[in-house]
Amino acid sequence: MKRQAPPAAESSATPGAARSSEKYQRILDAAIAVIAENGYFNAPVSRIAELAGVADGTVYLYFKNKEQILMAAIEKALTTFLERARQELQTVDDPKQRLRRLACLHFESLAANRELAVVLQIELRQSAKFLAEFSHRYLVEYFNLIRSIIREGQERGVFRQDVSEKIAANCYFGALDEMVTSWVLSEREYSLPAMADAVVDLLVRGMETRPDV
Amino acid sequence: MKRQAPPAAESSATPGAARSSEKYQRILDAAIAVIAENGYFNAPVSRIAELAGVADGTVYLYFKNKEQILMAAIEKALTTFLERARQELQTVDDPKQRLRRLACLHFESLAANRELAVVLQIELRQSAKFLAEFSHRYLVEYFNLIRSIIREGQERGVFRQDVSEKIAANCYFGALDEMVTSWVLSEREYSLPAMADAVVDLLVRGMETRPDV
Amino acid sequence: MKRQAPPAAESSATPGAARSSEKYQRILDAAIAVIAENGYFNAPVSRIAELAGVADGTVYLYFKNKEQILMAAIEKALTTFLERARQELQTVDDPKQRLRRLACLHFESLAANRELAVVLQIELRQSAKFLAEFSHRYLVEYFNLIRSIIREGQERGVFRQDVSEKIAANCYFGALDEMVTSWVLSEREYSLPAMADAVVDLLVRGMETRPDV
């Protein structure tokens, strides 16, 4: 994250790409592409550099090591997502609708960038240690958001009280996650966001208090 | 030529040597242990061999390459699981109960062997290609089993017809899967099977036809 | 020092060199040659391997890392020297003669293997840390030997008591050491052992009690 002060601005003399330091971003994008294609451990830093159009050594001007590239990519994606999610959820009040909105965002975000989706769904879990650390640092916030919505719903009497909020959040996230993985692995092209309603429907029905008999 | 009868069945993952041999199994167990501990890419074949008590070269008498060890381990775990699942499900008729029974088995199987769980939940996803191939070859059967139960439920009028059986299966599997991942990553020790009822409850309620108003 | 059990014996089928594990020694010799030529930091392991006639990776079968090669070479040279020194000194009683004998051995040992001499005189001192550790582990024994001879001389009244044994040992070693360095750096070829008498003469005179006036 030690983003070197970009030497100023893009000059004219540079063929094709802008000179200076959207290089950070170029490396990040290249990394996601190469990792998505080959997996983290089969993604040589040299290939990432090549795709980013920089020298091997340049990568290390922007990232401490290979792992940090992946970390940075994931962190950014998640931070962006959470920020957007929190913002959009402010305009929705009903817990059911909030879960629905969140699922749409989840799907839209990943559908918009399939390579990123591959990385998040698959490469993220290369090793227990990596995932564990990651989960604790970033994913936990997403979970907390989900749990807070469910809790709110329970307090309002919209969701059943006899469902552990933690378990419900797990099921909700797990269902979304599996849908994405399924989509990522599928050869057939289909709209992921279009699935949101069905999924949320199923889960919300599972959680809601019966409109009593 | 004192070739000791190389015992029968050879699957794709198993060349020249005996699949049933005791060494075969020892290598498999060692592989799961080492991979669970360090991750697939940080699991040297030499360490697997060491733990299995065989020479490095011996591993290659039983497996074509490193990837095939992981493949074989997973294949066996899944085959065993599916076999047992099919058997146990024969004694249950009600679709809801069948889903419940399946979830219990899912959790029990993995809770009984945490190392295997780590491998299945995490190491499985080293690369999109790997996972894709794996999914298509083995996981698809599990999915088909789940889907057939749901379909049966729909046909009997126990589950709503307006839920895509495919999506429902995804949600069901995703929820279970996330519960397991959560359990694997958790430091606190708790009973995974004990969670089965709550999870199935949530999902079954989401799928069932309302006991009409 | 983890010398792999050499797989048995030299077979006939091997062209030129013996098959198996004087490889350890070959690598050591190659290392000394390459380091003497280029200096430790400019001595690629790959060149050492090449000169030893083994693959790069093989080096690491015999040595934990590059530093350990240098360490092993030096340790062996010093151990051999000290062993021989102690043995030969048993046959000499007079302290003055013992110092003389030791100096001869010192010079002979290094003159017999100029490359080793280069390594010991020069490469040994690449870094303060390296040298410090080395001195404390190996050189200290040599110093102790020298000091014990001087002390003995003092006790017998052959050497002056008003000279710190430690300082005298430093001067003695320093003089020998400088002679060797001088010889190593000199382009002109001359006999190092031939210098021994003159050097020892100077130092012994400096230490001896005057045959009283």
Added chain:
Amino acid sequence: MKRQAPPAAESSATPGAARSSEKYQRILDAAIAVIAENGYFNAPVSRIAELAGVADGTVYLYFKNKEQILMAAIEKALTTFLERARQELQTVDDPKQRLRRLACLHFESLAANRELAVVLQIELRQSAKFLAEFSHRYLVEYFNLIRSIIREGQERGVFRQDVSEKIAANCYFGALDEMVTSWVLSEREYSLPAMADAVVDLLVRGMETRPDV
């Protein structure tokens, strides 16, 4: 063109830029500090630049390459030392006293700047080639000074004629050198100059003609 007058004298080790510049000196000091701490090969130019408070590239305005920094640092230290030595020796006539004075200066100079001492005693010897070139260019003068004193002593009949002046100089220098190395490596703090008398005593006694019996 606002070229600030690039001040006069340029030696071999100093290209384009000013040798007398303040930055030049800052780089030199930084280099000695960093090299003393980490060794020449583990002393990144970037760290030297950082410590000197200049940009990486600036270093190359003052020095042709990394080696030249070390060269220049050593050259300056030796030049300064020799200049001072020659001056101080003008006030001493007796060869024995001159050797004593020289040893004191030797020890004082290095004791006054431990980092420089580390560099001179240890880092100087990174490679036979480096040391050889260095010896021939700078150290030789020091040796000549020592030899001239000894020769003078011999001519005056103070020192024995049967000692090669060259060997005697080697022993003298070697003894001093070893004392310094010993001091540099020692953890215990002690006064190096305090050792001068004892060392010189030993050597001078070794060289002097007996006050005849």
Added chain:
DNA sequence: AATGAATGAGCGTTCATTCAT
């Protein structure tokens, strides 16, 4: 079938040096 020494391609990373500004 079993061994394990040997291989060598491949990788992550460092750092002296350059050069456009």
Added chain:
DNA sequence: AATGAATGAACGCTCATTCAT
């Protein structure tokens, strides 16, 4: 004169795989 981002060659080391025994 001064900068510091960029370069890319070079290196130490690992490890999947082979093969002579």
